[in-house]
Amino acid sequence: MDPMSTMEQLVAELNKLNYHYYTLDKPLISDKEYDALYDQLVALEKESGVVLPDSPTQRVGGELLKGFVQHRHLAPLWSLDKAQNVDQLRSWNARVTKLVADYNSKNPDNPLPQPSYAVELKFDGLTLNLTYTDGRLVQAATRGNGVVGEGILAQVKTIKSVPLTIPYQDGTIEVQGEGIMNLSVLEKYNQTAAEPLKNARNAAAGALRNLNPKVTAERKLSAFFYNVGYSDNIRFESHKEMMDFLRDNHFKVNPYISYFENFDDVTKQLEDIQERRAGLDYLIDGAVVKIVDMRTREALGYTDKFPRWAVAYKFEAEETTTVLESVSWEVGRTGKITPVARVEPVELAGVTVQNCTLNNIGDIERKNLKHALGTRVFIRRSNDVIPEILGKVTEESDGEEIVYPEHCPACGFPLEQRGAHLFCNNRLDCKPQIIGRITHFASRDAMDIETFSVMTAEQLYNELNVREPADLYTLTFEDLIKLDRFGEKKANNLLAALENSKDRDLASFLFALGIPNTGKSTTKMLADHYRDLHAVMNATVEELIALPDVGGIVAESIVSFFADPFMKTGIEKMLSLGVKAKAPEAPQVVSTDSFFSGKTVVLTGTLHQLTRDEAAKRLEALGAKVTGSVSSKTDLVIAGEKAGSKLTKAQQLGIQVIEDEDEFIRLLNMEA
Structure with missing residues (x-):
């Protein structure tokens, strides 16, 4: 096929995909697949020197839906050039540096500063352009084709994070942001929705472009703001000054924004964002790098389609x-x-x-x-x-x-x-259930039987007729040595690990049993409260419901589990074979005058100087209450490496955060 025919087919296909994505909000393929087709067309146009009149490279956005009033933006909403790897990003920066140097050589009396950079998240939602006159929200519009969008004021007013009035009342401004649906909100919405939503991006776009604002309100959207695109009075000297203006005027600005003098630090920040991406409570598909200085932006200007002073760094598609x-x-x-x-x-x-x-x-x-x-x-x-x-x-x-x-x-x-x-319900004679229960029983957070694996469980099931966790404690050296891949050392190691596991505490034993609907925190709470295995086994639904974080379903699961004769027999067999399942030690004296006393603390991310469990125990000894989720009742968040959504939520709620592990350890030791 000749290049012209290929280009015609690509243009037709891309225009069809643009229509479904931008106009109908029903994408047919992923962004990654679209980008591959688009890049193929760009390469052919560059190679042939021919650009077809309806090529999507010559326009931005899509057709307007009927039923919305058209709105002409006071200033154009530009697309961003994109870099899909670090080499392309460095090429963008090289062009910026050269343009600044060229400008300074021609204007030695008023040179531009060396480029410094802002790095922001690139949200995957629907672009919003809000117009405020004398402090009042008078219009909200979609991006449209960058020049004309669709008026969606009634829909945007349902977003509670969008201010209806702002302190700044000196003329007209346009503020750009992104309408989004948080992933946690989407999950909750889909639990009861008659028609579940496929993804957060489509959920936000569909809600904002729905002619019924009540539907928009039901989606409980949010929005982040990142640019003042037009102002008839105010001017900014830097991007940081603009962000401060947005925050001061009650706009929601995402906390993940960083400023750098050195471009190498920009690339490190992009790596950090990619690592944290999976922990965010909203979709992003990249990051945006911008020049901080506004005078430099004016000097660099724009191409036909993009500002020269900004670039979008695209992540691997999720x-x-x-x-x-x-x-x-x-x-x-x-x-x-x-x-x-x-x-x-x-x-x-x-x-x-x-x-x-x-x-x-x-x-x-x-x-x-x-x-x-x-x-x-x-x-x-x-x-x-x-x-x-x-x-x-x-x-x-x-x-x-x-x-x-x-x-x-x-x-x-x-x-x-x-x-x-x-x-x-065939729990006594269904192989995957039995192997799964035994493997869970031996796992690290349960009885922590070293060297044990799912392959070991399957081998013991097949060759030694091990059918429940209690059977593990009846194994002998003679049993194990005759198995394939079991030499003397491996057999002795497993027997030693089984013997050591008999001393695991009550909380670990309860978790190892695999009681339905109970996790580590619940079994620890049961152990701390009852301090005796048989007391837990004899607890009633009424008693359990009165305990913290135990609802009716969990209480029923616990009571039903211990009422099962098979489970009770297995537990008593393990006790007779030496498993202690002992109660925790008597509670130690808790400090009441430490930095952590009385505080509700959440641990998130990876700590390197001590484990999360060790950190929790030390915090509790200093009078803190350690919980697993961030809420308005949280006083402090300890954020280790690769902290994700909990850190983000804490920053959004204005909760105190300690991100320096050395500082955290210092505070622990100071109070010890």
Whole structure:
């Protein structure tokens, strides 16, 4: 195919994709796939010297929807040139440095300063342009084509983080920002929504471009602001001064904004943002690097499409599309049957993805995936775990049906549906359940049996008939030495690890049992409160509900678990074989006059000088209450390396944060 025909096809395809993305808010492919097609067209245009009249490289944005009033921006909303790797970013900076040097050689009496840089997050939402006259919000518009947008004032007024009036009352200004839906808000919304939303970006865009403002209000959107695009009176000397102006006028400015004199520090900051990205409570697809000095921005000016003084640094895509090929069903240690999707291999965030999460059959129904085999689906990477399927690309039920199993895929036992989940109740003779329970029992946060693995559990199940955790304590050297890959050393190491595990405390033992709906914090609370295993086993629902953070479902789970004769027999067998499950030591004297006394503290991120558990114990000894989530009741957040959404929330709430681990250790030691 000749280059001209290829260009014509690319232009037609890209214009179709632009229409679906910008006008209908229903993208057909991921940003990563779009960028690849766009870059291919740019290369062909450069090579041939020909640009077709309707090429998307010659315009920005999409067509306007009918039903909205057009709004002409007072100043254009520019697109940003993009850099997809550090080399391209350095090329942008080299151009900036050269332009500054050229200007200074021609203006020696009034030179520009050496470039300094602001680094901000690049949000994945819908651009907003707000107009304020004499301190009052008089218009809000979408970006549109950068010159004319759509008036959405009624919709934007439903966003509580958007000020309706501001202190600055000296004329007219336009303020740009991004309308977003927080991921936690999206998750909560989808729990009760009749039609769940596929992703946060579409949720925000769809809400802001809905003709019914009530629908917008239901989405509980937020917004971050980052630019004053027009002002008839005020001028700024620097980007920092502009950000201070926005904050002073009650605009929500994202806390992740940094300033640097050295460009090498910019690249380090971009690496840091990428590491923290998965922990954020909103979508970003990159970062924006801007020149700080406003006079330099004016001197550098604009190309036909982009400002020369800013560039968008694109991260690896966290969302893409691929074909759903099949669904298999896996059995967990509680008997829960989980669907696992097999997809056509696709690159996502630097790795090849073939398997994706589907939580349960309710998830399949909510996401319109019941008839989706063989069709394209959206997938998203989150927190470096197995990617999740968000939904079908199209709304039609045009694929093959996902058939729900009626019998356990492992043991053939009839399945029971409880809520949105399927369960196999054959806990005594279902291999994956048994292996899962034994592996969990031996895990680090439970009985911490060193050298134990899921492969060990499977081998013991197959060759030594180990069917429950209690059976582990009946193993002998003669049993183990005859197994494949078990020499004398390995057998002795496992027996020594089993013997050591008998001294684990009550909290670890309770967690190791795998009581449904209880985690580490709940089992620790039970151990601290009852201080005796049999007291926990005999607790009533009424007693448990009266304890902190225990609701009806958790209380029922605990009581039902210990009422099971199989579980009770196994526990008594372990006690008879030497497992102590001893109560915690008597509470130590708690300080009442330390820096931490009376404070509610949250630990987040990685600490290097002590573990999180050690830090929590020391804080509690100094009179602090250590909790797992940040709220308005939190007094202090200790943020270690790679702290994520908890740190962000603390900064947004204005909560005191200690990010210097040395300072944290100093305060602990000072009060010790």
